[in-house]
Amino acid sequence: MSATELLRAAAAVVRRVIGVPDYDRYAAHMRLHHPGVPPIPRDEFMRQRLAERYNKPGSRCC
């Protein structure tokens, strides 16, 4: 694995630990399992994910 690849993999891990919604994975999932259904656009996906995360108890503690 080259240094850039390593860095990219590390960045992906960090992004998921801090809870950044992963649009690429969602798009890949839709392509693979629901090829006929167009995936929701990136902006809308991000908006939905953030709303889901912050609108109910269960994402944060004291």
Add this chain to the structure above:
Amino acid sequence: MSKLIRAGFFAVIAILGAGAFARLAWSRGETVSAAWLLVAAVCSYAIAYRFYSKLIASKIFALDAKRPTPAVRLDDGRDFVPTNKWIVFGHHFAAIAGPGPLVGPTLAAQFGFLPGVIWIVVGVALGGAVQDFVILAASTRRNGKSLGQMAREEIGPVAGMTALVAVLGIMIVLLAVLALVVVNALKSSPWGTVTIGLTIPIAMLMGVYLRWIRPGRVLEASLMGLVLLVVALYAGRAVSESASLATSFTLGGTTLAIIVMGYSFAASVMPVWLLLAPRDYLSAFVKLGVVIALAIGILIALPPLQMPALTQFTDGTGPVFAGKVFPFAFITIACGAVSGFHALISSGTTPKLLERETDARMIGYGGMIMESFVAVMALIAACALTPGVYFAINAPASAIGTTAASAAEAVRHWGFTLDPSEMQRLASLVGEHTLLSRVGGAPSLAVGMATVFASALGGGTAMAIWYHFAIMFEALFILTTLDAGTRVGRFMLQDLGRHVWEPIGRVSYPAVVISSALIVAMWGYFLYQGVLDPLGGINSLWPLFGISNQLLAAVALCVGTTVIIKMGKARYAWVTITPLAWLTIVTMAAGWDKLFSPDPRLGFLSHAHGIQGAIATGALPAAIKSVADARRMVYNDYLDAGVAAFFMISVVVILGDSMREWMSVVRGHKPMVSSEVPFDVVAVAGD
């Protein structure tokens, strides 16, 4: 052979841990190294994880790596995403760890280090980690159902409704007490106020960057944010050193309280992407970074524990908060030992991410052990201060007066020593006017952390930067909790409110503004009365928060016990019943004391009667300026008493409803049917 070696290995760990505990318990009159505390904790964690969590995983749930998890079965790329267990562990830990495990142990250090460390370590092994793990496993087996849903479906509608209302009540008390911690940390501190104030535009800048400039580049934006946080730290120092600017940013408690309320209201009606989400990313980084740095710092410095194992304040006369070591040590330290709030996370995002259900052991049980370790570090940081300094920072002015000389005198009276010039020297070292009566736990933790960092990395000149860094770190995630909590509270209120008056449930602008304002007004009221309280506010609010958090833990353990019994594993129900029984005893005893204790510092009602008597005779104490103020204090005492009573009644209702359900299942009146999603479902990806 390897089995024998492994048995020998754990035997050595057990002996080492027991030895370290003995060393701590029998230390009298000499200082003990923090190393003993770390060894005692880490060895206990290892034994508890290896044996006790294994028992829960294999005997109760029979977790099976081949059984498809909801993330695998329901994978939709959005909610349900199978994720590597180390990533889920990091994510879960960042969600459960907040200011709670830092503040509680700091306050409980007034009893000495021994009660705190025993409760943190034993409480987590038999209570907190069990709760988190059991709820995570139960929710994973039920497609990620929430605690509220499980309470309703497993126990009954009464328990479900009580849990729902209790969560809202807990939220209000939690937000009030955390806001009070921030206000007390920033009171008359221009440096802190400017630094924390600047974190708001920094987060908004990140939000704008992520929305329009480089959408989705979260790591770039976070890096920029982290650099700007350091700039904010130095900007705060520059302001505090400028005579003209410093005065305009030196704010009193009531002003800060109003600013914090206004801020939380604005933040909770703003779009999430602008402020909340970017700051949450930032605070996750800072949180994980500081926890690692603190562990390394403590390992390098291994500070001697200046605080004795036990102080005389175990008798209930402590200046930081009133109440005997039983039950108040167990109420003061909630997060870090048992935290009911975690049940909301273990039944929230985390169960929808598990790749294999066997991962629940490391993430649920192991994640809580990590939080417990953070609590141990906070305890070490507090006990590394000399008792004189610790009490001068954490005791309210009503106990130590307002000058270094009066504080030294009060501390001498308690049997500790404090050189008055020491407090002045320490204050200027950390760049503050004064450190006297900076109640709430944050300033003393920051002094402790700054001492650890400065001694581990060398150079006392960096003390001021480390101190303000620590304050910023605590304030950063308290503010995040405040606006996220206000937002969640608003949704819960709208949800409850729509049963009463339909329009309040709408996602329309007036409904959002009205319900947000209502939530802020509710916690803001408690915050404001806490700021004005001559006993320091923390004295009444922190125990209420502890009781409410333990109430939620009781709900979670009731759900856990019901689930275990319905699985046909009633012979293992003691695993959740043991901590449940203990928490019930502790919350009831503490609630009773807060209501009916004849000591006016402890009992809300006797405090109210005392003031009413003073109003009647016209002889008000010097700290109360007018009859109107006195009447307001009486009203607040009754309000606090009502809140405590509400929490106690909730415990009784939920426990009673659960026991009724257990008995009818055990006696065979109700079928013993588990509501788990059965094993043999066909694993189909996609929604």
